[in-house]
Amino acid sequence: MSSRVGFRFLNSTRFAFRNASAPFRRPGAQGFRFQSSEAGADAAQQQSTFQRMWNSPIGVKTVHFWAPVMKWCLVIAGMADFARPADKLSLTQNAALMGTGAIWTRWCLIIKPRNVLLATVNFFLGCVGAVQVTRIFMWQRSQTGSTIEAAKELEHEAADTVKAVAHAAEGAVEKAEKKVVEKST
Template sequence: MASFSARLLNFWNSPTGPKTTHFWGPVANWGFVLAGLADMRKDPEYISPNMTGVMCVYSLLFMRFAWEVKPRNYLLLACHASNETVQLYQLSRWYSWSTSSAIKAADVKRVDAAPTAAASSDGKTA
C-alpha cells in the first residue's frame, strides 16, 4: 500500500491533476452549481426558463464530453451532473410557479367578468 505522500504526488503529476486544465476547469464550473443552489432561496418568478434550459443542455453536453475525453474526467462529470440536477430542479420550480400563476390569473378574470350582486335585472346598477 502506497503512503499518503506517494499517492498525493501521483495525483499531483497525473493527467487530471492540479497542474492541468482537466482539474481547474471543473473546479471553476462548480460556480454554476453554487449559484444554482443560492438561487433556490429566491422566488421562482425570477427564474429564466430560457437560461435554465440552456444550462441543462450545456451540462448534458459537457457530461458527455467528460465521459468521452481521454483520460476520463470524473471531476467534470460530477460537476455537470450536479449542475444538471440543480437546473432541472429550478426549471421544475419555475414550471410549478408559472402554471399556478396562470390558474390564479384565469380565476381573477372569471371573477372580474362575473356580474355583481348590485346589478339589477335591467342591467343598471344601484
C-alpha cells in the same frame, strides 16, 4: 525580403525554446516523448499519492483539474437561487444550465483522458438546472387561473380602446367629408 526575416525569427525562436526546455526534462527522457507503460508503472509505485496526482494527465497542473473546481461556482450559485421566488428566475438561463450539464456530463465520460471530476460537476449543474426549471414550470402552472382572467380583462380593455379609436376615426372622416363638400359647393 520581409518574409525571410520572419522565417529566420521563427526558426531561431523554435531552436531557443527547444533548448530552453532541456533543464525541465526528466532524466532519460528523449524530447517530449512519454515512457513505456512498464516504466510508468514502476515509477507510479514509487511515487507518493501527491506526486501521482501532480504528475497525472488530469492532475493539479492541468486544466482538467481547475476547470471543474471553478465550475462548482455555477453549481453553488444555482443552489443559492433555491431561496429565490420562482417568478424571479429565468427559464432560458436555467434550461441552458440543465442542457449544458446533461451534454457535458456525457462528453466528459467519452473524451480521453476521462475526467470524472468534470463529469460530476456537470451532473450536479444539470440537476440544479432541472430543479429550477421544474420550479418555474410549477409556478407558471399555478398562475394559469389568474392569468386567464387577467387576459380576458386585458382583451375587453383592448376591444373597448379599439372601438373608441374607431369611433373617433369615423368622426374625423365625417368632418373631413363635410369640409370637402362645403368647399366644392
